[in-house]
Amino acid sequence: MVVKVYGPNYASPKRVIVCLIEKGIEFETVPVDLFKGENKSPEYLELQPFGELPVIQDGDYILFESRAIIRYYAEKYKSQGTDLLGKTIEEKGLVDQWLEVEAHKYQPPLYDMVVQILFFPKMGIPKDENKMKENEEKLSKVLDVYEERLSKSKYLAGDFFSLADLSYLPFTQYLVGPMEKGYMIRNRKHVSAWWDDISSRPSWQKVLSFNFNP
Amino acid sequence: MVVKVYGPNYASPKRVIVCLIEKGIEFETVPVDLFKGENKSPEYLELQPFGELPVIQDGDYILFESRAIIRYYAEKYKSQGTDLLGKTIEEKGLVDQWLEVEAHKYQPPLYDMVVQILFFPKMGIPKDENKMKENEEKLSKVLDVYEERLSKSKYLAGDFFSLADLSYLPFTQYLVGPMEKGYMIRNRKHVSAWWDDISSRPSWQKVLSFNFNP
Numbered sequence: 001m002v003v004k005v006y007g008p009n010y011a012s013p014k015r016v017i018v019c020l021i022e023k024g025i026e027f028e029t030v031p032v033d034l035f036k037g038e039n040k041s042p043e044y045l046e047l048q049p050f051g052e053l054p055v056i057q058d059g060d061y062i063l064f065e066s067r068a069i070i071r072y073y074a075e076k077y078k079s080q081g082t083d084l085l086g087k088t089i090e091e092k093g094l095v096d097q098w099l100e101v102e103a104h105k106y107q108p109p110l111y112d113m114v115v116q117i118l119f120f121p122k123m124g125i126p127k128d129e130n131k132m133k134e135n136e137e138k139l140s141k142v143l144d145v146y147e148e149r150l151s152k153s154k155y156l157a158g159d160f161f162s163l164a165d166l167s168y169l170p171f172t173q174y175l176v177g178p179m180e181k182g183y184m185i186r187n188r189k190h191v192s193a194w195w196d197d198i199s200s201r202p203s204w205q206k207v208l209s210f211n212f213n214p
Numbered sequence: 215m216v217v218k219v220y221g222p223n224y225a226s227p228k229r230v231i232v233c234l235i236e237k238g239i240e241f242e243t244v245p246v247d248l249f250k251g252e253n254k255s256p257e258y259l260e261l262q263p264f265g266e267l268p269v270i271q272d273g274d275y276i277l278f279e280s281r282a283i284i285r286y287y288a289e290k291y292k293s294q295g296t297d298l299l300g301k302t303i304e305e306k307g308l309v310d311q312w313l314e315v316e317a318h319k320y321q322p323p324l325y326d327m328v329v330q331i332l333f334f335p336k337m338g339i340p341k342d343e344n345k346m347k348e349n350e351e352k353l354s355k356v357l358d359v360y361e362e363r364l365s366k367s368k369y370l371a372g373d374f375f376s377l378a379d380l381s382y383l384p385f386t387q388y389l390v391g392p393m394e395k396g397y398m399i400r401n402r403k404h405v406s407a408w409w410d411d412i413s414s415r416p417s418w419q420k421v422l423s424f425n426f427n428p
């Protein structure tokens with residue numbers, strides 16, 4: 001059964017796609033255009049009642065929330081492709097911990113910056129410079145903790161690549177790319193080496209090479 | 215080995231404590247006073263580099279982020295106490311999905327309301343009425359999705375109590391109790407029945423009966 005991933009042009013669905021590639025799971029993508037409001041259609045809301053991305057369909061099984069989806073596939077196909085959960089239950093606990101940190105500490109300020117820098121101009125909305133500054137400061141403090149952590153282990157959850165690292169790829173790519181804030185990564189030696197490592201993985205390079213636009 | 219839980223007076227650590235009780239795991243609590251800045255002490259930052267609650271110590275194993283901790287114990291002691299993960303990997307996927315919804319859709323507006331209603335007065339800060347209204351609207355929309363969901367299954371992830379329900383207990387208790395916004399639950403028939411069910415569990419009643427203050 002080929003897994004259908006909705007909304008491949010956006011960042012959170014790419015978190016799912018890079019995971020499926022690491023696990024060697026076949027998938028196809030279904031475009032969803034947020035600017036046309038396709039995520040608010042009755043058909044889409046049947047799949048994802050909040051009208052958000054991503055959602056997957058795997059036969060009769062429907063699942064949303066990108067971090068729930070990557071946990072599901074990492075566990076279901078534990079021994080296929082890259083093991084993304086660590087070897088022991090204690091390692092898996094640390095994977096979950098740093099995945100939660102990504103979701104609660106890293107993503108919220110970065111997401112707001114993405115919206116302000118990349119989407120507001122398209123919508124004719126001016127940036128809120130105070131909010132931008134506040135978010136950049138929050139993100140800097142989180143990156144300082146990562147710098148310390150990554151001085152002690154190669155990846156966030158330990159000396160193994162895991163969901164806890166993979167989950168950073170889509171939004172950090174915005175940061176170093178179109179947002180032109182790569183200095184936030186490059187100013188930190190260990191974070192910088194970690195980013196070079198995870199972003200050069202063939203799985204992520206493959207995601208970057210796709211043109212999901214119809 | 216008795217599990218040490220830091221900061222039992224606050225809501226997120228209670229998410230961990232109610233889980234430990236459901237699983238029949240022995241624990242002890244270590245008070246942390248946020249108003250005295252005890253969470254910013256060098257000793258505490260060694261355990262939790264962001265200075266946040268909760269963190270647990272289980273022998274040499276240290277884990278933070280409440281939802282990572284409850285996943286760890288639910289999995290480590292899968293067959294002890296209440297099974298909180300469902301029977302199949304597909305059920306577990308749905309547990310993760312609704313746990314993510316709690317973390318990303320329910321908790322953020324509610325947390326801001328908690329801070330404004332319960333903590334701002336202690337700190338002499340006036341409420342931001344626009345923000346309050348905006349948050350209550352957001353929370354209402356999320357509760358509408360739960361109402362629909364709970365009209366079809368007894369609990370959020372299916373017909374079994376799980377981490378996805380347990381995780382709502384501490385902050386929803388604020389909502390129906392000291393925040394005096396119980397109408398948001400009571401106005402919705404299925405959400406109301408679900409709340410009565412989960413909040414009357416002996417585990418949660420036990421948490422409410424504790425006086426963790428030193």
